[in-house]
Every structure is written in structure tokens, then in C-alpha cells.
Amino acid sequence: MQIEIPGYQTLTINHLLLDYNGTIAEDGRIRDRVRELLIQLSESLTIHVLTADTHGTAAAECQSIPLLLDTFPTSDAASYKLQKLQETGASCCACIGNGRNDLFMLKEAALSIAVIDREGMYPPLLPYCDLCVHSSEEALELFLHPKRIIAGLRG
16 A cells, blocks of 8 residues: 655555554454454555453454464563564554554554554553544544545645
């Protein structure tokens, strides 16, 4: 996906890295609309879900969605997410997150989106995000309607 943003830059996004709990899942469950959006987006982007799986539900919840699920130990989650971003190639990645352990990943990605949904958002993320939205649905819909990204970031 290529997004030409006047007065800013042209983004080439091939990968979407997502935090799980608080970002695409609430209390460990993916809402139906989020599931639909992820399936739609998987046709044009490689989707990665990165999670410590606090509720132990990620594998079952993601089973029917074409994505790559990465679970990791709860300690040093922020470094693990950053490492995954770097391995994937930060310059072609968009990241969406809400928590403290998303900070490094959001700071380095080509496009960073913070979500203030029902589980809240870690306020220090804001200086490192390109956009901030009210829900995971809104965040995912940006990639189906990239002119929304352009409107928010143009010079």
C-alpha cells in the first residue's frame, strides 16, 4: 500500500504490526467488526499480532483470521516488539498500539497509530505517534480509507 502525503512523505506500507490486548482485543476478545476489518486488510497487508497474551485467548481468537501471531514472555515485551519491527523492516511497517510496551515499536515505525479504546492508552505514546484514534475499528479503517491518513498528516 502506497500513501502519498503532500508536504510530508510517501509511505510504502507492506506490514501492519498490532498490539493485541487493549488495541484489537478487549478483555482478550476481538470484537466482530475488528475481525471483519482484519480479514479485509489481510488481502493487501501482512498482519502481525504481537502479544504477551495476558488472557490466554489470542490463538483461539485469531485462528480464523489470516495473520501471523507472535506470542512472547511478559517480561521485556517492549524490546521484543521493537525487535520484531526491526526484523520486519520498520520503513515498510505501520504499527497500532495503546500500551507502555508499544512505545519503542511506535517510535520507530514508518506510520504509528495510538488507540484510546476501552482499556485506555499510555499517555507518553502520544509524542511518538503520527495519529491517535478512539478505537481499533477507527485505526484499521484508516487503511481501507487512506485519504483519512493523508488528511491527518499532510503539510
